[in-house]
Amino acid sequence: MYVELRNVNKAFGKFPALSDVSFAIEKGKLVGLLGPSGSGKTTILRSLAGLERPESGDIYIADKRVNDLPAAKRGIGFVFQNYALFRYMTVFDNIAFGLEVLKTPRKQIAERVGELVALIGLEGLEGRYPNQLSGGQKQRVAFARALAPNPQLLLLDEPFAAIDAKVRKELRTWLRETISKVGITSIFVTHDQDEAIEVADEIIITNLGRIEQIGAPDEIYSNPRTPFVAKFIGQSETLSGYGRLKGFAAAEGFSEAIVRPEFVRVFKSGSEPYPHAVDSGVVESSIFRGDAQELHLNVAGMRVIANQPLDEAKFQIGEEVRVLIGKLFLTNDTEVRLVENQSLKDDNPVYI
Ligand SMILES: Nc1ncnc2c1ncn2[C@@H]1O[C@H](COP(=O)(O)OP(=O)(O)OP(=O)(O)O)[C@@H](O)[C@H]1O
Numbered sequence: 001m002y003v004e005l006r007n008v009n010k011a012f013g014k015f016p017a018l019s020d021v022s023f024a025i026e027k028g029k030l031v032g033l034l035g036p037s038g039s040g041k042t043t044i045l046r047s048l049a050g051l052e053r054p055e056s057g058d059i060y061i062a063d064k065r066v067n068d069l070p071a072a073k074r075g076i077g078f079v080f081q082n083y084a085l086f087r088y089m090t091v092f093d094n095i096a097f098g099l100e101v102l103k104t105p106r107k108q109i110a111e112r113v114g115e116l117v118a119l120i121g122l123e124g125l126e127g128r129y130p131n132q133l134s135g136g137q138k139q140r141v142a143f144a145r146a147l148a149p150n151p152q153l154l155l156l157d158e159p160f161a162a163i164d165a166k167v168r169k170e171l172r173t174w175l176r177e178t179i180s181k182v183g184i185t186s187i188f189v190t191h192d193q194d195e196a197i198e199v200a201d202e203i204i205i206t207n208l209g210r211i212e213q214i215g216a217p218d219e220i221y222s223n224p225r226t227p228f229v230a231k232f233i234g235q236s237e238t239l240s241g242y243g244r245l246k247g248f249a250a251a252e253g254f255s256e257a258i259v260r261p262e263f264v265r266v267f268k269s270g271s272e273p274y275p276h277a278v279d280s281g282v283v284e285s286s287i288f289r290g291d292a293q294e295l296h297l298n299v300a301g302m303r304v305i306a307n308q309p310l311d312e313a314k315f316q317i318g319e320e321v322r323v324l325i326g327k328l329f330l331t332n333d334t335e336v337r338l339v340e341n342q343s344l345k346d347d348n349p350v351y352i
């Protein structure tokens with residue numbers, strides 16, 4: 001494996017920021033580190049970069065153990081969340097910075113900066129200062145600056161956190177394409193699951209300084225392995241009395257269930273295709289989401305969220321509806337079990 005952490009532990013005072021963190025990354029992959037605030041994402045990047053010194057464990061980069069290698073010798077490019085461009089330097093000088101430090105000949109610097117400016121699509125803006133750039137442009141310059149000395153590993157810590165939603169979406173597509181063009185092994189931190197799912201080849205989920213799950217985005221999404229991941233990924237609602245729902249019996253040892261909007265369908269009373277598999281529910285509130293009506297339902301005293309496509313039936317607040325829950329993730333302290341609505345099997349759909 002190209003990059004590897006083996007049983008890395010890092011504490012700040014008595015606080016364990018990383019506990020036995022192990023993972024491995026193949027060369028050329030773009031990996032997303034996803035987890036809640038304080039879960040250790042930045043500490044993982046900083047340990048890789050040599051900016052933190054773990055108490056124990058081993059770190060390998062390009063198949064070489066780097067524990068005792070200083071940050072500057074690890075061949076890492078780092079993009080920080082808060083731009084961190086040099087304010088009194090132009091775009092050109094910012095990108096050239098790492099090459100100047102390495103005492104690269106002038107002509108070579110000009111060539112390399114030219115290449116990178118073209119890569120980030122900012123031709124003609126080489127002479128501008130950071131305060132003359134938009135947030136998205138600044139992050140592209142930070143990206144080019146990190147790439148300039150040809151690092152063997154690129155680390156990005158919430159590179160788009162300070163950028164507004166629309167530009168952020170464009171930038172993540174751009175990042176994905178540009179990284180695959182350059183072919184550099186990269187790890188980027190985010191706490192936005194959509195960003196991780198859309199951009200990463202592989203996702204590592206962190207929680208309380210531990211790794212919860214590692215896998216391809218679709219695998220993580222459809223097959224959460226731990227209760228934390230099941231709750232964290234998707235728009236999840238936790239149901240404590242799931243045994244009251246049609247088609248689901250309370251399973252021994254599983255006290256809670258998790259439901260996501262895509263597990264739920266809502267029908268007008270009397271028009272439900274599976275009469276024995278549906279529950280009654282009441283629409284408590286609704287949010288217009290542009291492409292769907294998000295319905296917050298009360299089903300047997302529990303909150304269930306459904307996304308109703310706009311071209312299908314509309315529902316009013318207070319309306320009594322039929323709610324079909326197709327499946328649930330049952331959870332206890334350590335396990336997740338996917339169960340299907342048993343009554344669906346016995347029910348012959350009624351077509352009307
Ligand atoms: N220098 C430090 N001194 C003391 N505690 C620290 C230090 N750096 C981080 N921590 C603690 O270690 C834990 C992990 O921090 P880290 O910055 O890695 O989290 P994170 O996942 O990057 O969070 P965020 O999404 O908010 O950036 C946190 O509880 C944090 O308070």
Ligand SMILES: [Mg+2]
Pocket residue numbers: 041042043157
């Ligand atoms: Mg952080």
